[in-house]
Amino acid sequence: MNVQEANRRQLEIWKRTIAYELGMMAPKSVPACNEFLQRLERFEKQVEEKEQMAETWIR
Numbered sequence: 001m002n003v004q005e006a007n008r009r010q011l012e013i014w015k016r017t018i019a020y021e022l023g024m025m026a027p028k029s030v031p032a033c034n035e036f037l038q039r040l041e042r043f044e045k046q047v048e049e050k051e052q053m054a055e056t057w058i059r
Contacts, residue, residue, distance in 0.1 A: 004050065007050075011043065011047060014043075015040070018040060
């Protein structure tokens, strides 16, 4: 497994985890969940950018 695949798998795990957490705890911790989602979205953007750079280097 390469780095991009590992990052994608981790991202999917985090997405499922936060979806569960939102369902269970959102009424009590909306700000914390929103902050985590923002960090997750930034990480996803970084993963996508690195994948695009890797594709450019391969060509």
